[in-house]
Ligand code: BES
Ligand code: MN
């Protein structure tokens with residue numbers, strides 16, 4: 442989709458979209474962006490209480506030619522980039538579905554302007570996304586119509602940045618949306634390799650033989666039940682004079698059946714999405730390279746398919762992770778922390794300044810925080826604060842959960858090995874995070890994002906279409922860009 446500067450001489454767009462805060466609706470005479478004709482119509486709609494600027498509202502007014510759309514942004518004092526993005530994206534989505542080929546976007550007040558520029562690029566990139574590659578596009582299939590967005594507030598560089606952010610998220614979503622029959626660990630490796638070629642990244646893949654010589658016993662154990670063997674993928678983005686070095690680690694379970702501790706069928710549904718952490722790492726690597734960020738970024742994807750079979754690892758098995766720690770398997774469905782254990786060892790060996798992992802790790806985190814917020818755990822106050830700041834800008838809500846708990850700590854111990862991979866039912870997200878901590882190198886600032894929950898959605902909302910959301914990509918890019 443194109444973004445173009447709007448000029449008085451431009452040919453008229455199909456439709457007009459006006460973004461207004463609640464205060465703007467009370468201050469129409471002073472909004473210089475609106476010409477007299479528009480102002481009169483909007484004033485009438487406001488006085489009739491058809492439109493009040495309420496956050497997220499969208500009013501369509503059919504005109505002689507095309508439509509006028511009014512989108513509410515809520516209170517001026519509460520404006521931030523995430524608010525504009527979450528209102529603008531669904532508005533453009535609706536406009537594109539209502540057969541408009543082009544739309545002119547007008548900002549009510551200058552207050553909106555400072556949050557608008559990057560956001561428009563992002564909204565334009567995200568508004569038309571749906572995962573429909575497997576739909577046979579029959580006669581009743583309606584393609585998304587919107588092709589062109591015009592605006593007076595034209596900032597090509599900022600738009601381009603927004604478009605990169607959108608493309609990074611869509612890359613992650615598109616991969617995460619693929620079913621288990623289409624994407625297995627080897628496919629993840631192929632995708633990483635072609636991304637590396639496209640963006641000038643280094644890429645190293647460890648296959649099952651190499652994983653054995655590298656002593657990645659935990660990842661191998663999780664992958665042992667599947668005919669699709671596991672892979673550990675290491676992507677590197679290296680700018681010339683980086684300000685620091687960050688390792689991103691992603692859980693890449695291409696399907697989580699639970700293994701021998703098989704999941705009930707209703708819980709197994711959607712487990713194609715258990716590779717979202719790894720897909721997000723691919724998205725962030727793509728974004729970091731396209732934006733030319735001044736940070737060295739290592740992306741480590743730990744990929745396996747968790748399946749039950751005669752070769753699968755069993756409950757009671759004792760395995761050895763890369764750092765030599767032994768783990769008794771209590772539950773084969775607690776596989777994410779196992780594949781992350783080896784990946785966190787590999788990341789720690791790089792001696793980075795920071796490690797951030799993303800994982801659809803526990804149902805418990807979703808029970809605690811709901812479907813719209815991810816859990817954040819960190820051993821470093823400064824890092825946690827920076828990530829929370831990035832999350833505020835990105836509009837991906839995070840909530841910090843504790844990483845220290847003397848009682849839960851006791852339950853990590855096994856009578857016959859160093860650790861056990863699952864414990865009592867309550868506090869499952871904390872247990873998992875504390876387990877991961879055992880594999881993070883001494884003195885490295887580390888943060889863990891448990892994205893089970895917001896990783897996917899069964900309804901369309903804000904910037905999200907049905908399916909995988911790539912939740913975490915924006916926050917990571919925002920964090921990296923601020924370093
Ligand atoms: N992939 C799941 C967690 C999950 C659940 C993600 C629902 C998204 C939605 C993970 O591997 C898992 O099965 N966790 C178990 C751990 C338990 C066996 C200790 C869980 O949360 O029930
Ligand atoms: Mn599982």
Ligand code: ZN
Pocket residue numbers: 694697715774776777801802
């Ligand atoms: Zn899982």
